[in-house]
Amino acid sequence: MTASPPNDLSANLPDRRGPFKVMALYKFVAFPDADAIQPQLAKFCCGHGIKGTLILAPEGINGTVAGTEAAIDALAALLLHSELFGDRLAGAEIKYSSAAEMPFLRMKVRLKSEIVTLRAPEANPVEQVGTYVAPQDWNALIERNDVVLVDTRNDYEVGLGSFQRALDPHTQNFTEFKQFVEQNLDPQRDKKVAMFCTGGIRCEKASSYLLSRGFEEVYHLKGGILAYLETVPETDSRWHGECFVFDERVSVGHGLVEGEASLCRACRHPLSAEDRAHPDYHEGESCPYCAGSGLAERAAERQRQMQLAEQTGRAHLGDEARQHAETIKAEKRARREADRQRARSAQS
Structure with a gap:
């Protein structure tokens, strides 16, 4: 370390x-x-x-x-x-x-004002930060009885996977981490705190925050879970589940291969195979976390529009969809202009 x-x-x-x-x-x-x-x-x-x-x-x-x-x-x-x-x-x-x-x-x-939003000016990793722990040294640290292990990610991320015996802060966003620290950690009692996150950025800022709050020994996983999954053999791993990533892959596993998780198109909650087997799961429309909500109703309509787009051979999402929409607008403008030209010609 x-x-x-x-x-x-x-x-x-x-x-x-x-x-x-x-x-x-x-x-x-x-x-x-x-x-x-x-x-x-x-x-x-x-x-x-x-x-x-x-x-x-x-x-x-x-x-x-x-x-x-x-x-x-x-x-x-x-x-x-x-x-x-x-x-x-x-x-x-x-x-x-x-x-x-x-x-x-x-x-x-x-x-933005911050690259990872904590809203705590005292947390400044440029000035002070905890001790980086290399992935190959992580197992030895988190297996110590005098170390408090904290997952600094949000609850929907933790739900897909985490390290054994890690504390889940049950946060919806990173700014709530301050309240978790206030209610659950004590610098007089918790002398050694180890933290981790997806790529290292969140726990780096969290380590700076804990140091500003008087915690003496603060550690964080260098390169985050992604570095651990790439570096540590699966046979030696203390990681359970998959790691949520913020793109269309949804999750990755050991070796950084794409995982099995999918994303609910209504509420954006990551879904495991068990979630997709739930009666409230309907592809593209709802999942166990949002069934019966307004989100599910809007997603059902969006799914219908996507199916219509597929049937007519036009794009529905992303840059292609935006380009298609601009093309449609341009064609409409051209038709309106042509109609006006014909009307003017008829009047003359």
């Missing part, structure tokens, strides 16, 4: 099982010029056919994107070796995986 900053993991590529290369990255670093960088980064990604979401904030960068191998490699070069970013992203936490199909519908580069 060391307190060194995370390394660039761009060279540690898994055995790829799909034509699309997926990049997940983050780094806490000063970005006072985020608003100037945003349009240039968006133009580059769109020009290379990259899709996904990147978040820029004064405290750093965070996001996941996908594209062809050449496109993602070009983006990595831009982030790590260009005048636009300088050397600010050296040592960024970068993870690569693959997808059989494009896991995102469009490209978004967003400006």
Whole structure:
């Protein structure tokens, strides 16, 4: 276990099982010029056919994107070796995986006040952060009786999988983590706290928050669950279930292969095989978590529209759908203009 900053993991590529290369990255670093960088980064990604979401904030960068191998490699070069970013992203936490199909519908580069929202100014990973624990050292740490293990993710993520004996904070969003700490952790009692999250960013900020609250020894899994699932053999793993990811793959398992979970199109809740066997599950319309709600009713109508779109051969989601909608609008405008021209000709 060391307190060194995370390394660039761009060279540690898994055995790829799909034509699309997926990049997940983050780094806490000063970005006072985020608003100037945003349009240039968006133009580059769109020009290379990259899709996904990147978040820029004064405290750093965070996001996941996908594209062809050449496109993602070009983006990595831009982030790590260009005048636009300088050397600010050296040592960024970068993870690569693959997808059989494009896991995102469009490209978004967003400006926000935080790259992971906690609303706690005292939590500043640039100034102080807990001890990074390498994936190969994680098992030994979490098996100690004097260590409190905390899953910093939200309840719908924890529901798909977690480490054995980890505390579930039962949060709906990360800002609620502060209340969990206030009600369940005590710096006088809990001398050693270990935390983990999907890719490392959330628990890195959480570790900074705990240190600001007087906790003495705070540890977090370097590279998050994704690094653990890639690095630690399944036979030695203390992980149970699948890891939720924020794209159309829904989840990944050991080796970062795509998991079996799916996503409810009504409430966006991840669904296990058991959830899909529930009587309240109707593909594209509802699941056990939202059946009978207004969300389910709207999803049923959306599903009907998607089926109609498929029958007529037109797109319904993503950039193609937007382009199709623009084409339809242009055709309508052209028809209206033609009608007006004919009317004027008839009057003359």
